[in-house]
Amino acid sequence: MTAYRILAVDDDWAILRALWRGLRLEGFAVDTVDAGPLALDRVDKAPPDAIVLDVTLPGMSGVEVCARIRAAGTRMPVLMLAERDDVDGRAAALAAGADDCVLKPFDLYELARRLRALLRHVAPHAAARAPVTVGPLTVDPATRRVTLGGAEVEVTRREFDLLEVLARNAGIPMSRTLLLERVWGYDFEIGAGPLDPLAGSLRRKLEASGHPRMLHTVRGAGFMLREP
Numbered sequence: 489m490t491a492y493r494i495l496a497v498d499d500d501w502a503i504l505r506a507l508w509r510g511l512r513l514e515g516f517a518v519d520t521v522d523a524g525p526l527a528l529d530r531v532d533k534a535p536p537d538a539i540v541l542d543v544t545l546p547g548m549s550g551v552e553v554c555a556r557i558r559a560a561g562t563r564m565p566v567l568m569l570a571e572r573d574d575v576d577g578r579a580a581a582l583a584a585g586a587d588d589c590v591l592k593p594f595d596l597y598e599l600a601r602r603l604r605a606l607l608r609h610v611a612p613h614a615a616a617r618a619p620v621t622v623g624p625l626t627v628d629p630a631t632r633r634v635t636l637g638g639a640e641v642e643v644t645r646r647e648f649d650l651l652e653v654l655a656r657n658a659g660i661p662m663s664r665t666l667l668l669e670r671v672w673g674y675d676f677e678i679g680a681g682p683l684d685p686l687a688g689s690l691r692r693k694l695e696a697s698g699h700p701r702m703l704h705t706v707r708g709a710g711f712m713l714r715e716p
Contacts (some may be wrong), residue, residue, distance in 0.1 A: 495536040509595035524548030558585035565606035623715035654713035659711040
């Protein structure tokens, strides 16, 4: 089963590291950013399944980020993090459209449990059903069709799954380990699995009609899809 992708947003890097490590151990895929504008950009370009968002971000607050996400019509669960004595912040977060609020210091197991509860109450992977467009490339999960420059590209089931993950994270290097988890649902030993041949086959299909390269190998990281 494909892991839910969580976007964690906090200006405290100790908290971000704890969220990244702890939620991954709980079976989630995790991206992190440390500022409100970066969070909005990530939501726009690579929508996660849910967001863990600090109330008191500097500059653009977490409350404002949540309000903008909801104003755009985005339904993904938003779980806010607030200081225990910040009653006004918690109230403002819920008024802005947050689904839940966890108090700091938090227990990671409890936070993961609340995330799963929120995700069960939305349509499974609802955000992931919308087509994704990266430059001339469009990936449509509803029909499982891939078009490039208006022409359809024939891909296998696994090639489609890989391309969808890369397209939803366009411009972000994705590690081999994470791609194997997202596409196959369990771990392979690095270098022993089918990821590299699959990526090579997909790259050849995308470039078959003379289109410039979009699927790149990132040395020491994995793969990344970006606009030509």
